[in-house]
Amino acid sequence: MRNVGPGERPETDMVSTDGQLESPSSRTVLLIDDNPAVSRAMEIAFRMAGHRLETATGPEEAFSRLAQRRYDAILLDMNFTPAESSGEQGLACLARIIADDPAACVVVITAHSGIRIAVAAMKAGARDFAMKPWRNAELIAKVDAAIARSMPAHPQPCPSPALQAGQPPEPARLLGDSPAMHALRDLLRRVGPTPVGVTITGGAGSGRTLTALAIHAASAQADTTPLRIDLRDEAAWARLDQARGTAILRHPDRLGDVAQARLLDCIPPGLRCIAIAHSIAPLDPALRRRLATVEIAVPPLADRQDDAVLLARHFARVAAERFGRPDGRLTPAAAAAIRAATWPDAVRGLALAVERAVLLSEDGVVDAAALALPSPTAAGTSTAASEANFDLSDAERVMIEAALREHRHNVTHAAAALGLSRGALYRRMARYGL
Structure with a gap:
């Protein structure tokens, strides 16, 4: 240990959450690989080298983990299904990682004959590649070197308190594989790097704030923390006086005409504004030009196909x-x-239901009964009511069929999973011809 001067703290080893000793230079690495044996072996090797390795078995889990934290490096296998060797799965995953975070440090792993895939990965943004089979020491050295190349040679001072404390900005990744979400991410990548004013519209709980943060993360001010102001609180407007960089302004559509004119006067020149609103229709034309040069509508969860299940798995893992x-x-x-x-409450409502189910479950398994599914909203007209009943019947039939398949048509077990008595389930089975 080197000698330390007055006021300095000695560079001692740190104890991690799992009791292992970590050096001050320890790194956290994400491995994306579907082979459990490889994952176990690499976890040991990286731990012996003083690093922490977390594993995702495929792209879905990887994006879930990347949405929760930033990793110093990502080790990416290029194939995730048996007998697949084209590398297309890995290249698609790499493209999404780099598009979401151009600064991501990715090292790809390919078969010995996969030099073509490795070259394509390097062109797509990977920092390095390793060929199978590898020596652990050489692989770890490659990762360390890639991380070192990713770090700025002369860090610039940053006004963000979180960044001054050494904490990188929180990740802002939009999860979902539906066409609607692919289109949303593509739009954010085009708009994010520009200084244009953007208003994000959509229902409450649909992910408007996360979308705003994703736009900021794609901008030139990504290394700063955006100012956030709820415009319904007039006392918070004073924070606009010296604002620089990016400001996220909530509910400009809730302001009256006079307040909108005052807001326009309060916004400093050069401030990049990202507004969150239910609709841009109530905005005065002058304010709309300042805040909503581009409107980005967040798709409702109902229009996102199987994204609800993907998000539920993410919320279950996080919970x-x-x-x-x-x-x-x-x-x-x-x-x-x-x-x-x-x-109800869209993605936010789904997250609450899944978190509650995970918390109350005995073994981590979430079944349909534990979700406390929302009741259908009462309809205002007889026609709407009949349509709602039809939709509810379809949903109920799907749930019953899935429960019966899951429990191999054991009615007692399926009824318990659905929160029904055996008699009630038998009546529903008869109703749907099951």
Whole structure:
């Protein structure tokens, strides 16, 4: 240990959350690989080198983990299904990682004959590649070197308190594989790097704030923390006086004409504004020009196909980590119920239901009964009511079929999973001809 001067702290080893000693230079690495044996071996090797390795078995889990934290490096296998060797799966995953975070440090892993794939990955933004089979020491050295190349040679001072404390900005990744979400991400990548004013519209709980943060993360001010102001609180407007960089302004559509004119006068020149509103229709034309040069509508969860199930798995994993529960796993019946349900408060409502189910489960398994599915909203007209009943019947049939398949047509077990008595389930089976 070097000698330390007055006021300095000695550079001692640190103890990690799992009791292992970590050096001050330890790194956290994400491995994306579907082979459990490889994952176990590499976890040991990286731990012996003083690093922490977390594993994702495929792209869906990887994007879930990347949405929760930033990793110093990402080790990416290029194939995730048996007998697949084209590398297309890995290249698609790499493209999404780099598009979401151009600064991501990715090292790809390819078969010995996969030099073509490795070259394509390097052109797509990977920092280095390793060929199978590898020596652990050489692989770790490649990762360390890639991380070192990714770090700025002369860090610039940053006004953000979080960044001054050494904490990188929180990741802002939009999860979802539906066409609507692919289109949204593509739009954000085009608009984000520009200084244009953007207003994000959509329903409450649909992910408008996360979308705003994703736009900021794609901008030139990504290394700063954006100013956030709820415009319904007039006392908060004073923070606009010296604002620089980016400001996220909530609810400009809730202001009257006079307040909108005052807001326009309060916004400093050069401030990049990202507004969050239900609609841009109530905005005065002058304010709309300043805040909504581009309107980005966040798609409702109902228009996102199977994204609800993907998001539920993400929320289950996060809740399991947060509450110290076993890994949250959705049963087929639960997945079918999530897919068929209409969630009040959209994504936020789904997250609440899944978190509660994981917390209350004994073994981390989330079944349909544990989700406390929302009741259908009462309809205002007889026609709407009949349509709602028809939709509810379709959803109920799907849930029952999934529960019966899951429990191999054991009616007692399926009824318990659905929160029904055996008699009630038999009546519903008769109704739907099951």
